[in-house]
Amino acid sequence: MSPELQTRYAFTITARIADVTSAGDIGTGVRRIIPIIGGEVKGEGINGKVLPFGADFQIIRPNELIELEAKYAFETDDGAVVYVENKGIRFGPVELLQKLKRGEPVDPKLIYFRTVPKFETGAEKYRWLMQHIFIGSAARHADRVVIDVHQVL
Template sequence: MSVPELKTKYVFSLAIQVGKPVVAGDLGYGTRRVIPVLGGTVTGEGVNGAIHQGGADFQIIRPDGFTELEAKYTFELDGGAVIYIANYGIRFGPKEALDRIARGEIVDPRLIYFRSVPKFETAHPDYRWLMQNLFIGVGARHPDRVELAVHQVL
């Protein structure tokens, strides 16, 4: 008996507008930051919509710059489907590049390993497939937004 080959398929992109980080401080094992979600867009083949204001990315930044991400927010597709997303991920790279991100500077996304596992919830019957599959996100952090390409694991 053989195991199926792992494949992925691009589904859509999220451009998430973010606000200024709220820093709760050093917890002894890392710094807690909360990044507010201000809105944004969802674009893809047959999947387009707007990210709602509200929600946030709850982060722990370790002393070496390794960042644990936990973003929770909603978006609405053009046909009216409301989708909740809980997106768990990690971001890491060279210290100099991570320091520049922390200062709100532009950094080449190819320097940073930014991957996530988004989980979706919706009551809309046309998008229940989002709850019945696994997805991987490939991200890039910019001073005013996070860009995330979402790929379905086949």
């Protein structure tokens, strides 16, 4: 029998975002690009700032299921740079997703927003980020996305 999966909270990424750019309906959904312009990383043993570049590349499927892929980086307080590739989905009642699109507040508990962040860094102290699988539980706000990152043990 395989060992039971468990997770442990690791840190929170708050990514500040700019206005959405849409490439329109591409036939399989609407392509959107959302610039990442800064933010912060806070947790036990890892703290820093989200660097002001990168973006979240999304496709909104006809049923309002949102597939996302964000690529950006953060710098830790001690100078290590960590590249992040974060794929996931966001889904919920259509009327609530439309409120989010308009920048209106929605209770995050009512929206399924989960991601699988992958990290890369040459900094020895943070190699553990590349040696584990992580999952994220996220919430979209008008000007930011907040991701609680959990390490799969």
